[in-house]
Amino acid sequence: MNNNLAIEPLKDWSGLSVHPFVIAGPCSVEGEDQVMNTVLEIVKHAAGKVQMIRAGIWKPRTRPNSFEGVGEIGLPWLKNAALAAGLPVCVEVANPEHVEAALKNEIDVLWIGARTTVSPFAVQEIADSLKGVDIPVLIKNPINPDLDLWVGALERFNQVGLRKLGVIHRGFSSYQKSIYRNQPMWEIPIELRRRYPQVPILVDPSHMGGSRDLIYNLAQQGMDMGFDGLMIESHIQPDKAWSDAKQQVTPERLAEILQALVVRQPNVSSNGLQPLYDLRARIDRIDDYIIELLGERMGISEEIGSLKKENSLAIHQSERWAQIVKRALAKGKTGGLTEEFILKLCQQVHNESIRHQGKVMEK
Ligand code: PEP
Ligand code: MN
Numbered sequence: 001m002n003n004n005l006a007i008e009p010l011k012d013w014s015g016l017s018v019h020p021f022v023i024a025g026p027c028s029v030e031g032e033d034q035v036m037n038t039v040l041e042i043v044k045h046a047a048g049k050v051q052m053i054r055a056g057i058w059k060p061r062t063r064p065n066s067f068e069g070v071g072e073i074g075l076p077w078l079k080n081a082a083l084a085a086g087l088p089v090c091v092e093v094a095n096p097e098h099v100e101a102a103l104k105n106e107i108d109v110l111w112i113g114a115r116t117t118v119s120p121f122a123v124q125e126i127a128d129s130l131k132g133v134d135i136p137v138l139i140k141n142p143i144n145p146d147l148d149l150w151v152g153a154l155e156r157f158n159q160v161g162l163r164k165l166g167v168i169h170r171g172f173s174s175y176q177k178s179i180y181r182n183q184p185m186w187e188i189p190i191e192l193r194r195r196y197p198q199v200p201i202l203v204d205p206s207h208m209g210g211s212r213d214l215i216y217n218l219a220q221q222g223m224d225m226g227f228d229g230l231m232i233e234s235h236i237q238p239d240k241a242w243s244d245a246k247q248q249v250t251p252e253r254l255a256e257i258l259q260a261l262v263v264r265q266p267n268v269s270s271n272g273l274q275p276l277y278d279l280r281a282r283i284d285r286i287d288d289y290i291i292e293l294l295g296e297r298m299g300i301s302e303e304i305g306s307l308k309k310e311n312s313l314a315i316h317q318s319e320r321w322a323q324i325v326k327r328a329l330a331k332g333k334t335g336g337l338t339e340e341f342i343l344k345l346c347q348q349v350h351n352e353s354i355r356h357q358g359k360v361m362e363k
Contacts, residue, residue, distance in 0.1 A: 010200035013164035021229030025054035029074035039081035041251035075105035096129035136164035166200035171208035181210020226266030305360030
């Protein structure tokens with residue numbers, strides 16, 4: 001895996017070294033007064049805690065005949081509101097015409113919506129329309145949990161020369177019923193950070209939660225992961241919003257949420273903090289041990305594979321598998337581990353085991 005992304009740190013392109021970097025504003029621009037009043041209330045209540053204004057002008061809606069945004073006419077309303085607040089402003093763009101209109105109206109930052117990031121054609125067209133333009137672009141994760149697709153979008157913008165890039169984690173769509181509108185699946189942005197530590201990551205608890213009650217906890221989780229900032233939807237009259245009413249908060253509530261967040265230092269090295277160093281050393285020893293044991297387990301699996309081959313037995317034995325899971329769940333319970341975790345762990349180990357046995361069977 002090569003880390004081929006040339007990206008400037010958030011603080012270099014924003015000119016601010018604040019943590020967290022917060023973007024707030026309504027889901028959509030609905031009218032000149034609605035956006036002006038919302039933005040002025042945001043700076044009144046959350047002055048110094050919000051660094052950029054957001055609002056949608058063109059809204060990608062799941063079903064037709066929903067409010068699809070006021071369109072280009074709303075760009076000057078949005079820009080003026082942000083100017084009155086003394087803040088830069090960002091807007092979602094989904095095609096080159098949106099880009100042109102946003103640039104004409106001196107929008108400071110562009111973002112790519114989740115429904116656009118999934119389409120390499122759309123992303124490439126937008127990137128091509130920005131060739132030679134020096135503007136920051138924030139890329140929301142694709143609606144499906146595909147890290148490569150997300151990184152691919154970063155690469156497309158990078159390849160036309162843009163270096164002021166970042167991502168927004170807004171969760172992933174799922175057919176399963178859940179309290180979240182979009183599943184957080186934190187392991188995906190965590191893996192993005194592991195592979196590309198230079199990419200700024202903001203978290204959007206509004207679209208993740210889909211409900212205003214969930215915003216504080218999700219924002220706190222984002223901070224606990226050590227990510228760089230937040231994008232939160234705020235509306236002067238949330239219940240009357242024309243889009244995403246359930247997940248928007250008043251500017252006053254936004255200020256309370258930001259005030260209550262516990263923000264700790266990301267990426268502390270354990271040098272100089274002896275107890276942290278000792279605990280990490282113990283974790284490393286346990287991890288080594290677990291990996292050694294797994295290697296040994298796979299060796300035994302291969303021996304079983306030879307026996308199965310000699311006796312014409314199928315690799316997957318459903319009764320045995322059911323027994324393994326049952327034992328592990330019972331054992332996990334005594335160690336305080338959730339069923340969900342034990343099941344996932346067993347499935348991963350089992351898959352690897354089947355792969356090893358398959359290799360033996362093929363011989
Ligand atoms: C939005 O930010 O209003 C939006 C449409 O978000 P997403 O692309 O994450 O669905
Ligand atoms: Mn929205």
